[in-house]
Amino acid sequence: MLDLQILIPVYNKGKYIEDALTSVLGQETTYTYEIIICDDASTDDSQTIIDQFCQRYPQKIRSYPNASNAGCLGNSIRCYEKAGARYVTVLDPDDYWTDPHHIQAALDFLDGHADYTVFMSNTLLEENGKQRPYHSGMSRTFGFDHLSGAVAGHTSATFYRNCGAFAENIDVLRSKVGTPQEKIYEGESFRSLLHLARGKGYFDPTIRSVYRVLDTGIWMSLSVSEQHYLNSEFYAEMLQFFDGRGATYFLEMAEKSSGAAAPFVEDLPPAAQVKFWETYLSVVAARNKTTGAESPTFAFLLPSRTVGGYEFLFTRLARALADDLHFQVFFIDYKDGVCRRMLSGSGVKMIEQGSELKLLQGGLLVFPATLGFELPVITGRNVRLLSWFAHPKSFEWLCYRTSKTGEAAKQHIEWLHAFRSLIFMDWSCWKAAERVLNATFTRNFVPVYATQKAISRTGGFHEPGYVNIAWLGRLDDDKFGAINPLIENLANLRDSVRVRLHVIGDGNMRSRLEDACARLSVEAIFYGTIIGEELDRYLVSNADIVFAMGISSLEVANLKIPTVLTFLSEGAANFDSYLWLFDSPQFSLGMYLDELAAADNLPVHQLSEIISQLKVPNAISNLGQKCFEHAASKHSEASVLGRLINAGSSAGALHGASPPSLFKRSMRRALRALRLAKG
Structure with a gap:
């Protein structure tokens, strides 16, 4: 039985792979070993170089090229499937070993300590032509139940006892390919935890390898926001993967990582933002459950x-x-x-x-x-x-x-x-x-x-030849400067488009607004105040588009109805400026004209432009969906609770x-x- 297999998953690393292979083949060791290379359908000369090395070292190297690209995790799984030696290590093709006794030191230790499953040496981090140690400190022993003292060793310097950790989790890993969690399982952090769950780990501060920091690597190819986000997702996922074992450590790290990621959440796609805050809250809830009265x-x-x-x-x-x-x-x-x-x-x-x-x-x-x-x-x-x-x-x-x-x-x-x-x-x-x-x-x-809804709007205009516009909100003094200009602007359009205004809300300015509609010949229905499911049904059944401010705009957007924010004029002359909810800056749900003047390059529209946009095929459905996605990512319950908790911890x-x-x-x-x- 072979003592060691060096697994090298490759994709487009022809520039570096010769250094990696030469550093392994130059090892001075009494142990038997072989190199397993899985090239993931590289488009550069990686496979050509691999074939040349295979011809020169047929007893040491086995090549398993993929017919098509399997992705980073998929290709790593292919390597894991070949692992049958007593010990296993993974070497990224852009890194290399510097100590000719690397194998000897690692396997000597593991052979002499049967209760250890992980051996890590130190490595040099090489970036922009400069090198520095990856870790500082003395040698130490650590375990899964004391992860706070563990060392996150680099791939190029970590060896594992082949204790079944890979073989027994192949199906689980396969199930992660193509999922949002895929990247969590690609690197050395997961591999090390998987083996630490079965034994102890040891860190030797001796430098035995070089880690090249490249912007094409698994980690460095990510933006800062993506790195923070991935960290928070990783620890939350590990809490579930290991079924609560190591919970204290994973919860602490997940919460710290989420706190670091929070300022960057806006850089993520809408769906990722929602997932981030939901994960953050699940971590907080689990933490509070474990602390009980001390929460x-x-x-x-x-x-x-x-x-x-x-x-x-x-x-x-x-x-x-x-x-x-x-x-x-x-x-x-x-x-x-x-x-x-x-x-x-x-x-x-x-x-x-x-x-x-x-x-x-x-x-x-x-x-x-x-x-x-x-x-x-x-x-x-x-x-x-x-x-x-x-x-x-x-x-x-x-x-x-x-x-x-x-x-x-x-x-x-x-x-x-x-x-x-x-x-x-x-x-x-x-x-x-x-x-x-x-x-x-x-x-x-x-x-x-605002709360999520059980129903949503579908289809185009409700009524051929009419545009049914709704106002949702109070009809008090502080909102008069928003709805009154809307009525005046509708009056200016009555010769070009047939519009019906549904006014939902009540207040001390209602009679004045009713008089304005009558005086300006604006067809209007003043429905009064309705709430809850009755409101949702009315809007879905009658409104093609809704104008609103504040929480009301979110209630509408969650019904997938095109939602437009209004401005407050505070008695200023009539104005004709409106903003789609999904174009609003940093959570704004309407604003005063003073703030509009201070905003940079807001895509405001006149009412006539808004109505023209509705007439584009499928526009009502598409605009409603965009408003819904904006509300779901920026104004979900999870995101607001998460931001509040995070702001509180920073105060x-x-x-x-x-x-x-x-x-x-x-x-x-x-x-x-x-x-x-x-x-």
Whole structure:
């Protein structure tokens, strides 16, 4: 029986493979070995070079070229299938060995230590003509149950005992080919874990190989965002693959990797973004289950006796964090508050407004920016805060609500920013804060979300010869500047297109808007307020396109109806500018004209252009699908919860108890530091 097989999966590495083969064939060893090469239908001269070496060393090299390209994992599996020696190592064809006693050192150790399945040496990382050690530190032993001390050895320096790890998992690996998880199983990290599950590992700091860093490699061919994303996916996948074994390590690493990946999520395709946040939440939930009573604490501050957007958003988040993700969650409301009623039957613990809030170490309090001066007394070490700007007018409302001067409120906001405690619902809220305060803030976005729908729109126009347009939203003063211009613009089109306007919503401006439609001869149906499944059925059955703002726009997009965002003019002269939901910048769901002027190159359209786009064949279905995909990737429940948790973990910690005056000592220190930093 052979002592060792060196497996070399190859694809287009003709420039380097001679170095790899020569370094193996130059080994001085008492052990028997052979080289197994599987070329994956290379389009360069790789196979020609392999054939030449086979002719020169027929007793040492076996070549198994693929008739067609099988992909990285598929080709690796082909190599694994040939593994029948006592020991196995994998050598990438662009790397090479530098120590002629590499085989001897590895097999001597493994022969002398039957309980070890992995032997790793150090390697040199070669990049841009420079070399440096891949690892630093002393020799060490590690195992699967103590992975925090393990060494992630490089492929070129790792040898395995052939203990059945490959053979017994071939079918599992085959099932991963062509799936989103395929890349997770391609490299040495998985191979090493597979063998560490069956024995111990040993790291020898002696350098015995060179790892060439090439932009065509498995890892380096990925963007930074893809690398972070793959890391987070890897640890989450390993948690499942090993059925909970090593859970503490995998959960810790998955959460760290997800935190590092979060800032780059927007670089991923929409489907990958959704998958990332779903994976992140599954890791968080598993972590919280294992920690039990020691799981992190969330608290929400929203004393309220009326139902609005904040109430729906905060109660949905609180319920999901407590019931689905196993956080300890508190909610501060009046004794007879609406949020208390909305959270009835959940795992959220209610605290009466005015009571002291006790949080575990590292606990987080989330509150609307407008309540920044009304925080409760908080006790707990390393408490963190998140102040949520969910409306472009949040700063003005903060001043109005608290009768604070603009300067006092500005200091309050600067203090929160110094502690990384500001989050913004969207680009519009962030830009408004910068404009009003004449300051620069980090773009820390936690958007809103809407629930998924059981039905969706299909097909083209509902009614031949008509375009059925809907407005969804309140008809109050703050929305008048959005719907009134829409009515006026529809009136200007009545000679060129037949339009029916469905107005869904109610408010103190309804009669004025009804008068405007009658005066301008705009055919309109004022349906009043409808919600839930009744609303969904009405929109799917009647609307070809919907104009909306805020969460309403997401409710529509989740029905796969073409969705257009409106702007607010605040009494300005009539304007004719609209934006498709999928073109909105960084989670924006409508904005004021002041913010529109500050946005760069937004693809705004006049109403006539929007309607013309609908008349292109299949446009209604295609535009509805694009709006749906945008909402699903940017505004899913998983992505919002994930962003909130990640923002909370990044917020600065405040030490000790807090007086109602908002951590005065910490605030003074933070502002003093800001002034010093500004010189």
